Amino acid sequence: MVEKDTIVANATPLIPSAVGIVRISGEKALSIGKKLFSLPENLEERKVYFGKITDRKGDVIDEGLFVFFKAPRSFTGEDIVEIFPHGSVPVIKKIIEEAIFFGARIAEPGEFTKRAFLNGKIDLTQAEAIADLIEAKTEKASKAAVNLLEGKLSKKVKELRDTLLELVSLIEAEINFPEDVEEIDPDLIKANLEKVIMQIENLMKTYRQGQLIREGIKLAIVGKPNVGKSSLFNALIGYERAIVSNIKGTTRDFIEERLIIKGIPVKLLDTAGIRKTEDKIEKIGIQKALEKVNEADIVIFVFDASEGIDEQDLEIFEKIKNKNPIIVGNKSDLILDKNKKKYYFKDVILVSSKTLKNLDLLEEKILQELNLLEESDTDVYINLRHYESFKKAKDILSKIIKNFEFYIDQKEILMLEISEAEKNLEEITGQITTEDVLGNIFGKFCIGK
Ligand SMILES: Nc1nc2c(ncn2[C@@H]2O[C@H](COP(=O)(O)OP(=O)(O)OP(=O)(O)O)[C@@H](O)[C@H]2O)c(=O)[nH]1
Ligand SMILES: [Mg+2]
Incomplete structure (x- = not known):
């Protein structure tokens, strides 16, 4: 686990409504929750409790529901407590204030999702999908987001990476054990690289459609x-x-x-x-x-x-x-x-x-x-960040195909280049990432997600 402190935020917007949700995540979530809510001794995880929500002096703020998700079986992978008061703005604010008093701090935009990513609950494309889903204005946009959320892009990226990794290990074996390993058929390498390039190109084509579906x-x-x-x-x-x-x-x-x-x-x-x-x-x-x-x-x-x-x-x-x-x-x-x-x-x-x-x-x-007529359940539409990583990978692989005779004589260089392309694909799902990229993705979220 990367982050140690406990965060709190409203998960529903601050407008009068029937029910609101305050979410607390981190090591102290349960102890804070217990101070805010009158609960039985033998509290069970993932069970809904009805009771009184109280402040530090013991005064009743509201009554509502309480759920505890024990780590790692929660959205963030940490202990999470969710309190459902009535959707009254001052009530929700007060509960957050009290949670902070008991040791939580207010969450940054997207911080719950960021923790889910850092704790390996979701990959980067799925984190982006959550933001897309919240922002979606039409059913088609929300469907596209759900496809991402279900990991349909991740799965495709993994298949491409596996093909490249397999090539890398075959070439590496040939370099390291030239006596024991048969030379790989260059046509096999070429065919595989061409297949990967073609699949990347097909995914890259979905960028423009995705942009139109998301933004109109x-x-x-x-x-x-x-x-x-x-x-x-x-x-x-x-x-x-x-x-x-x-x-x-x-x-x-x-x-x-x-x-x-x-x-x-x-x-x-x-x-x-x-x-x-x-x-x-x-x-x-x-x-x-x-x-x-x-x-x-x-x-x-x-x-x-x-x-x-x-x-x-x-x-x-x-x-x-x-x-x-x-x-x-x-x-x-x-x-x-x-x-x-x-x-x-x-x-x-x-x-x-x-x-x-x-x-x-x-x-x-x-x-x-605009190529938007066909309907398909398995549609994934990539975003600009994915597009740029795919492009980098594709450019490297295309360069190899273009100078194939050279590379087939220089297996070390060939191996390094294929690994480099594979790393670009890892950026998409977030195996490799930087603080900048994360800041960019999670900064766009609303508070409480
Ligand atoms: N019969 C018929 N009349 C039409 C149709 N479309 C527009 N009109 C008539 O054509 C005239 C011009 O229509 P507008 O929609 O104002 O034309 P416009 O192209 O916006 O014109 P400007 O704003 O001046 O550039 C009006 O009298 C409309 O009632 C149509 O499909 N059938
Ligand atoms: Mg007119």
């Missing part, structure tokens, strides 16, 4: 005036947020609203119609629209499908085509003769913001473009 998508709607951008915006969010009119240049400033598309949080942006104008304010709005396009993860380019595409549309498209926009022909309800229409672009989604036709198709297309 930024989606900007652009096009020339009057094509129905604001109408589409309103239709997608489900209420009349933006002003709609048949006057060109209705939207001046950009408007932002949040919605959830199939479990993914989306920040939707309606922007000013782009055209040449002398109006000073409209000009600023158009400038902003183009800036928003640049910031967006994905862009919807809207034109009026009842009129078709003209020069002005194409000029706007030129400006934003590097964003690979989804092309939407709006006002499809006004199309008179469908066979006559040619829309210049190959892939056009025809919708109507008025009748709501094909909006579901548009939503699907948005997720599809």
Whole structure:
């Protein structure tokens, strides 16, 4: 055990609620708990007790429940006491104050989870998953966090490490006992390294999706005036947020609203119609629209499908085509003769913001473009920290493959390089770590977790 002192914090937020939780972890947890709570002599672990919570003078603070988790069978791996008073802010504060009086100190953010990590109860990816789970805003984000928490990434990382360690030990044996051990087939080494590289690359690809699931998508709607951008915006969010009119240049400033598309949080942006104008304010709005396009993860380019595409549309498209926009022909309800229409672009989604036709198709297309459509229970999405470690490992292994002839003649160097890549993978689960990394991860937690 690394930390010796005993910590205390509220595990539930300080807002009036039915029940609150105060958690105490460390060597003195039980003795402090006994001073705060009237308990029977033969206290059993993992059993719920009902009773009075009292302060240092013996005055009753509240009544509530009490549970004792004996080390190492607890979240932190230390003795833990949890007291459940009513969710009254002054009551919870008072219990913490008394616990401090009896010898605990207030916990730092994430300190309970940090202790769980330091005591080997969870690895680093699982600790991060707890923070993700608490922060999750949608079911999809919480599911991804639970997958991490269950150790699905840890398991994959372990498989990769095992492959590399196996290679290292084979090469080492060959170096140390050249007479007794058969030379390893270079093709076997190469094939294994290539397999590991491929699996790392697949995991690295999940970073962007993970970021979108956790933080959400930024989606900007652009096009020339009057094509129905604001109408589409309103239709997608489900209420009349933006002003709609048949006057060109209705939207001046950009408007932002949040919605959830199939479990993914989306920040939707309606922007000013782009055209040449002398109006000073409209000009600023158009400038902003183009800036928003640049910031967006994905862009919807809207034109009026009842009129078709003209020069002005194409000029706007030129400006934003590097964003690979989804092309939407709006006002499809006004199309008179469908066979006559040619829309210049190959892939056009025809919708109507008025009748709501094909909006579901548009939503699907948005997720599809970002590779977020497939659902899978085993999904793991890596974060930036994982990504960087995977990248370091991959770069080393790719270098070996590139100069394979050299390395196969220099087995010592080969062995060292593979070990180095393996160490980068260890960083992910936290076998190797630094105070900086830990500070960074646990500092992001809320108090009491
Ligand atoms: N029939 C029909 N009319 C639509 C549809 N979408 C928008 N309109 C009409 O088209 C006009 C312009 O709509 P807006 O949503 O204000 O257009 P905008 O692209 O936001 O225009 P600016 O803000 O000026 O750039 C309004 O009169 C809308 O009622 C549609 O799908 N079908
Ligand atoms: Mg508008």
